[in-house]
Amino acid sequence: MLIGSLPVAGLDFSTLPQQLTDGLLLGFIYALIALGYTMVYGVLKLINFAHGEVFMFGAYAALFTSWALGYTPNHALGTGTPWMLGVMLLAAMTFCGLLGVLIERLAYRPLRTQPRIASLITAIGISLLLQYGGQIFLPLNQNIDSKINPFGGSLEIALSGSAKVDTVALDAEVKSASEKFDAYLKSSGEDAFNLKTDEGRSLRNAKQDAERKLRDAKSAGEGKTLVISYGKLIAMGTTIVLMIGLTYLVLFTKAGRAMRAVSHDFDAASLMGINVNTIVTFTFALGSCLAGAGAMMVATFYAGTKIDTFFGMVLGVKAFVAAVLGGIGNIPGAVLGGLLMGVTEGLVAWAGSTAYKDAVAFVVLILVLLLRPGGLLGSAKVEKV
């Protein structure tokens, strides 16, 4: 009775497990990219805005490798093998590592003695250059052929009596509505954002209505079974392995110790005989490698991923927010932030407001920062007077 009087009443709890699982799995990817932001910030106190673009190029590296392996858009090959995925992963990581180092060398190192804002602006510049320059030189709107992935199936866990909803009719409706709208646009030569006639507007509304109906029907049918694709599980496993590797590197190797020293105090570290330039290069290489791995896995295992040059922006910004959420500069913080971000998105998607999904990430970030100005695991610096 009490529940009934709360606004929660409208929510369908049966879809919660699916959304949370998807969110958590995606959270691992966020965490992987967030690590790159956080490590660079740790040593240079620089927000590496180009990190999202390194990620984007990682996806392209994976794409081109898949083409090199024969999976071009018109191939006639069967299912791929695990070693192909391994090659793609390595290619993406290597390429991203090199790209990250190159960016640091050309755009950040010359400005290291200047105010940090200068490097921030070149970071934005590099990011724009890669996005829009890529538009000229790279193929757009590509996807890695799903056949290359030998782990195509899904793990299905029945939660309760399952009932599949038939969306065929609705699919057809959406298709016909958008065809009509497209035909209108073509005939009138108008821009979808700038319609001039009522006819155009009503066609657009019809299309939006049909899409909304389909979305609602789909979400009503979800959740009776928990569906997790094997690919996503493998992505999670790989991420965890990479994170363990990173932890080992940072905590138990000489380079890792030097990295921590540099992030603690840049100048003091250089006075202690640490080659700061080598460590910065190393950090960029490491962070970019992780982004490359994340990119390859998103592009390969997340069905329907379209690779274009703006591909890295949304994911990059979210990963960055995750890094700040956990406390930027703090490695466990980045992982925590990434997972939290994924789960939060899952929750929001479950609550039915996918439209606000991206906004919620920022709202959470702002709330956390206002309560803990240094992020969840970070500590706010107190200025000495």
Add this chain to the structure above:
Amino acid sequence: MSLLALDEATIKFGGLTAVNAVSFRIQPGELFGLIGPNGAGKTTCFNLITGVYRPTSGCIKFGDRDIQGSPPNLIASLGIARTFQNIRLFKSLSVLENVVVGGYLRHKSSFWSAVNFFPSAIRDTERLRSEAMDLLRVLNLAHVADARSADLSYGMQRRLEIARAMATQPKLLLLDEPAAGMNPQEKEELNGMVQRIRDEFGLTVLLIEHDMRFVMSLCERIVVLDAGREIAQGPPAEIRSNPKVIAAYLGEAV
């Protein structure tokens, strides 16, 4: 009535008690010294008085008003001005502009008239500029009024900090190691300057200083802190021969 009174002022940072139940009173017009070895809590005392930190317990009275925990800008407007140990000038502003900011509390024109550049705002700013120029003459900085403050020599920067603090027209002036990094001749000049400021402007001065000769020759009364605690209080001659003080400085020539 005393001008400034600390009563059992205490502040803890985590497990560390930086200032532990320190009490002293400063009479109007006094030249009062605060000394002690490094890490004794002298600058923290300044930060408590000026509102940068809020005392964990205890009471700080300025005149008859409790000021502990008030925001720094309010305390400044009540008439306490300070300089900083690690020089905090407005680096990219000119010397004159630094001092004008010190006079900001005394501006009379509204924000609205400033935005519109009304005659009242122009006159007000002109007045503050000429007052600032007068102060620069007192502190012998008038010839560098248009230089960027970051470009000044160390000793000049210290003097500029004093000028800027004076521009707030305080009743009580807190000087944090004003002679640090100065050569003997500059210290000599500073000594005379502080005395002259006190006499001409009717100020009360509380200063932290490591140079014993400087403090002993300048101050009329001295408080000694060690590890957050107050270990002695009195006129220089008494402090000089106090065994606790000598012990605290571990045989350093006093």
Add this chain to the structure above:
Amino acid sequence: MNQFWLVRAGSFVLAFAFAFALDAAFGGGGYAQRLVMLAALWVTLAVSLNLINGITGQFSMGHAGFYAVGAYTAAILTTLNPALAEQNKLAWLLLMIPTGALVGAIAGFVVGVPSLRLRGDYLAIVTLGFGEIVRIVAQNINIKTPKGDVGGAYGFTLDVKLTAVWVAWMLAIAVIAICRNLLRTAHGLAFLAVREDEVAALAMGVNVTRTKVTAFVIGSAMAGAAGAILALFEGRASPDMFTMDQSFIVVTMVVLGGTGSITGSVLAALLLFYLPEKTRELSNMPISSVAGLFIGIGVAVSLARMIQQRYHGPVAQRIGLNFGAIGAGVVTMAVIGFVLQQVPAIAAQPLVAGAKLRMVVFAIVLIVLMLLRPQGVLGHHEFSWDWVRRTLFRKPAEVPA
């Protein structure tokens, strides 16, 4: 006193004359009008963000959010009252500008009060987040009108369209005047003091929180006013007009001009707006030439940096050497372009549309200017002929001993 008002009246007349002259020269519609109109809005945005970022030192990256708030305010009110707007278009525009400014100011206050406690990068991130929140909320605004639901991702299309170039330029001039006036008073020095050192400013009795919030609110109000003009000029307001890129571009204008310098912001805004627009007119070119261009620029910039760092001879010789660097870049461009064109696979690629190069040119200008002049075009200075003279014929020892 009388003289003051005389000067004041004179400057008003001059400002109006300038704005109306622009209107008369370019207000006839078409591309030229669009350029002049948008230039005024970018100048307004850059100068208003300079008040927050450059003068008060609060690193905000969400300026497009406030721009959007103003634009949406005007667009929604116009959608709701189409008849009223139609009655007297100019009066409606003049009403929408202060309304947009007011709503922008309120948004600035709501965002500013809690987040200005944060410092540096964290403030930047929170404001960036705010900009995104505004855009996403805008995507979900739907309004029922007699013509059906409007809004959403497609935004609002207005029937009223206003192209008063002079109004936009009067706003830009007003914004510049406000910032300049402020900087010439003790009030303005308090803003600068907050940028330089918050602790010291507090000790001087400056109410740091109030100063920051004031700067933030005024800056947001200015952006809101510009947004209202934009919505009525474009005849629409949609979320895609206010992306993160827009915020980045404004920040870049401020930094490139030299943080704190009003004239710098104006110059950088005009440069960064005009240059990419100009590249729209570039003719289509083969992909080999584009590649050659990129590499040529890289060579020229590397050489220029080397000259900057290693060679400290007289100005004339340095300028000569820099021309040499540019020459080397041009030669590299030609050679690489020619060689690549000989490769059949590359020569077979379709031509690159000039318009596609717009943002690329923007990015390159950004990187090159930052690498060669990290303190911004004007540094902390305001533009003056005296400054030009001093920079070109630098005399040693500016500071008296």
